[in-house]
Amino acid sequence: MPLALHLLALAVFAQGTSEFMLSGLVPDIAHDLGVSVPAAGALTSAFAIGMIVGAPLMAVLAARWSRRAALFGSLSVFLLAHVVGAVTGDYGVLLATRVVAALANAGFLAVALATAASMVGPEAKGRATSILLGGTTLACVVGVPGGALLGQFLGWRAAFWAVALICVPALVAVVRSVPAGAGTRVGARAELAALRSPRLLTVLLLGALVNGATFCTFTYLAPVATEVTRLGAGWVPVLLALFGLGSFAGVSAAGRLSDTYPMRVLxxxxSALLLGWILFALLAGNTTATLVLALVQGGLSFAVGSTLIAQALYAASGAxxxxxxxxxxxxNVGAALGPWAGGLAIGGGLGYRGVPGVSALLVTLAFVVTCVARVVRGRAGGGATDEAVVAS
Known part of the structure; x- marks a missing residue:
């Protein structure tokens, strides 16, 4: 794989760290800026909304530029947003920087996925995607705990400065490694034509459901561990690290398998992912099962998720x-849907043990969508070789 691809993953690592690190910084931000904890927590919601809205919007806008210009511009804006966030004393300004950073992040990731696919052979998009997403999983394993430690010892602003500094070598890499004319400028109308692909829309829906299942349990993993498994608070970082390590392993494995055997991976x-969530719901009170399943489910979730992203790129190769x-x-829709659904289960009386059950339900819905899509395509005369979900 090209070195430039790994350097793009460094930027994705910085962006993933920024997206998730506020979970350990909210109390300090609230105290420093003189706002309530829920108001500080809204900074995370602002970033998520910016990602959901900004991803397709920024992708269409970026289609008019060369990939190097789009990558450099979006990463520069992301870096500057963190510099402003690190120095401001105004909550409103910090909130605005989170939205701007999310828009820039969405634009960068959209173009980076297309650039990664163009750097490799036509049948290696899955492996290229896995390297980029490896930056996100490493952010969960290393970046988020590191940001929390920086916040604890040097203040929350240090974490923002660290994210900005990590972006610098990635900016240099974009200038030196991505050709100025990389990619073909495609008009917005041509890009939007990709929305007519039922296969693409199906894959996107599956991605949202699978990621929703992932973040449903991941969001509440700490209280599941302490309230259901009865682990001490000191075990929570270990559990999160196991999930993160499993995620990295899953992405890496999918990178080697998803191009050649996408149907088998999915x-x-x-199926293994669904079984795992069911077992988690049943065995959450057992320490060994909880530790093992955190590792396994992290791996399966990201293996299936990254394969679906690669299939989206295959399904819309023209855009x-x-x-x-x-x-x-x-x-990001899945990342918002999952915690919301898990919260409904908790508030509805199922308790924290019901959270993995909701994850199992979301994966079950993904299988239902797959079956319905195949039936519809079959009735429309798609035939067995024109698969509704993935190309084998």
Missing amino acids: VLGG PTLAGGLATAAL
Whole structure:
């Protein structure tokens, strides 16, 4: 794989760290800026909304530029947003920087996915995608805990400065490694034509459901561990690290398998993922099962999820930037849907043990969508070789 691809993953690492690090910084931000904890927590929601709205929008806008210009511009804006966030003393300004950073992040990731696919052979998009998404999983394992430690010892602003500094070598890499004319400028109308693909829309819906299942349990993993498994608070970082390590392993494995055997990864991996969430719901009170399943489910979730992203790029090869943007939006819709659904289960009396059960339900819905899509395509005369979901 090209070195430039790994350097793009460094930028994705910085962006993933920024997206998730506020979970450990909210109390300090609230105290420093003189706002309530819920108001500080809204900074995370602002970033998520910016990603959902910005991904397809920025993808269409970026289609008019060369990929190097789009990558450099979006990453520069992302860096500057964190510099402003690190120095401001005004909550409103900080909130605005989170929205701007999310828009820039969405634009960068959409173009980076298309650029990664163009750097490799036509049958290696899955592996290229896995390297980029490896930056996100490493952010969960290393970046988020590192940001929390920086916030604890040096203040929350240090975490913002760290994210900005990590972006600098990635900016240099974009200038030196991505050709000025990389990619073909595609008009917005041509990119939007990709929305007519039923296969693409199906893959995006599957991605949202699978990612929703992932973040449903991941969001509440700490209280599941302490309230259901009865682990001490000191075990929570270990559990999160196991989930993150599993995620990195899953992305890496999918990168080697998803291009050649996409159906096997999705069907077998999806079935194992569903079984795992069911077992988690049943065995959450057992310490060994909880630790093992955190590792396994992290791996399966990201293996299936990254394969679906690669399939989105295959499904819209004529509009790769928009496909990357829509995939980014779909993942963030899932990241918002999952915790909301898990919260409904908790508030509805199922308790924290019901959270993995909701994850199982979301994966079940993904299988239902797959079956319905195949039936519809079959009745429309798609035939067995024109698969509704993935190309084998």
